[in-house]
Amino acid sequence: MRRLGSQIGVEVDGIDVKKIDDAGFAELYRAWLEGNVLVVRGQELEIPDFLRYSRRFGVVYPHPSKSTRHPDHPEITVLGINKFKADGELDIAIYRRGGEGWHTDGAYDEEPFKATQLYSLAVPSRGGDTFFASMYAAYDALPSRLKERLEGRLGAFTYGGRRKATALLNEEDRDWTPVFHPIVRTHPETRRKALYFDPGKILRIDGLEARESNELIEELTERMITPDGQYRHAWRQGDVVIWDNRCSYHKAAADYPPEEDRIHWRVSIKER
Ligand SMILES: O=C(O)CCC(=O)C(=O)O
Ligand SMILES: [Fe+2]
Numbered sequence: 001m002r003r004l005g006s007q008i009g010v011e012v013d014g015i016d017v018k019k020i021d022d023a024g025f026a027e028l029y030r031a032w033l034e035g036n037v038l039v040v041r042g043q044e045l046e047i048p049d050f051l052r053y054s055r056r057f058g059v060v061y062p063h064p065s066k067s068t069r070h071p072d073h074p075e076i077t078v079l080g081i082n083k084f085k086a087d088g089e090l091d092i093a094i095y096r097r098g099g100e101g102w103h104t105d106g107a108y109d110e111e112p113f114k115a116t117q118l119y120s121l122a123v124p125s126r127g128g129d130t131f132f133a134s135m136y137a138a139y140d141a142l143p144s145r146l147k148e149r150l151e152g153r154l155g156a157f158t159y160g161g162r163r164k165a166t167a168l169l170n171e172e173d174r175d176w177t178p179v180f181h182p183i184v185r186t187h188p189e190t191r192r193k194a195l196y197f198d199p200g201k202i203l204r205i206d207g208l209e210a211r212e213s214n215e216l217i218e219e220l221t222e223r224m225i226t227p228d229g230q231y232r233h234a235w236r237q238g239d240v241v242i243w244d245n246r247c248s249y250h251k252a253a254a255d256y257p258p259e260e261d262r263i264h265w266r267v268s269i270k271e272r
Pocket of ligand 1: 079097098099105116128129130250251252253266
């Protein structure tokens with residue numbers, strides 16, 4: 001196991017994820033909890049292999065964006081396909097998916113995704129990296145006045161957040177009832193505290209006046225990323241990368257030549 005960033009990211013070499021036994025997996029899982037983002041390069045996977053491996057981390061759920069699901073395997077989302085509309089225009093929602101800002105996947109859900117895993121099928125000649133950042137580092141770096149102010153506070157979240165960004169959803173799926181999560185969230189497995197926050201999905205911080213809530217959201221947006229709590233992943237074909245949505249943020253660079261392919265299989269994983 002090799003550390004990629006000082007506080008986030010680990011890479012494990014010399015394994016075939018199709019073949020690891022239970023003891024090997026337990027070790028890998030511990031490395032993932034430790035690193036929040038686990039990178040395994042050079043894998044050759046078919047869809048059943050990818051699903052089988054992903055299910056060792058938890059339960060795989062189809063993503064609410066129905067139009068981007070794999071036609072034969074709804075639990076797999078395919079990133080980067082159907083990028084051009086019938087008239088040849090670039091579909092920005094598909095091209096920029098995950099690149100609008102730092103986020104965690106599934107904050108709009110009563111039970112957010114524990115993890116997201118990607119398998120890289122095609123990589124553009126330049127650009128297309130994914131950025132990761134540690135929520136533990138973000139929490140640790142908060143001034144104590146803010147830690148105290150946030151303790152016990154709940155955030156209200158929906159899919160599209162304040163901007164109602166729902167372009168990837170079908171019309172009938174665009175109405176969301178807000179769900180509530182503690183902003184200071186204790187990770188259920190490591191028991192460490194993390195700043196659980198998502199500027200694109202949060203509506204308000206419960207119990208605060210609108211202005212105060214918006215100001216606090218602004219301040220947390222400024223503070224969610226710390227300089228040494230980051231890792232930037234440059235993709236190669238065959239990479240399998242899983243991140244822990246309970247303790248990390250991520251963002252796609254969304255900067256690659258649009259005429260080139262950048263394709264991943266993607267799964268969302270819950271605890272149960
Ligand atoms: O394509 C990427 O680099 C990440 C996209 C993203 O945010 C996601 O799959 O949840
Ligand atoms: Fe994401």
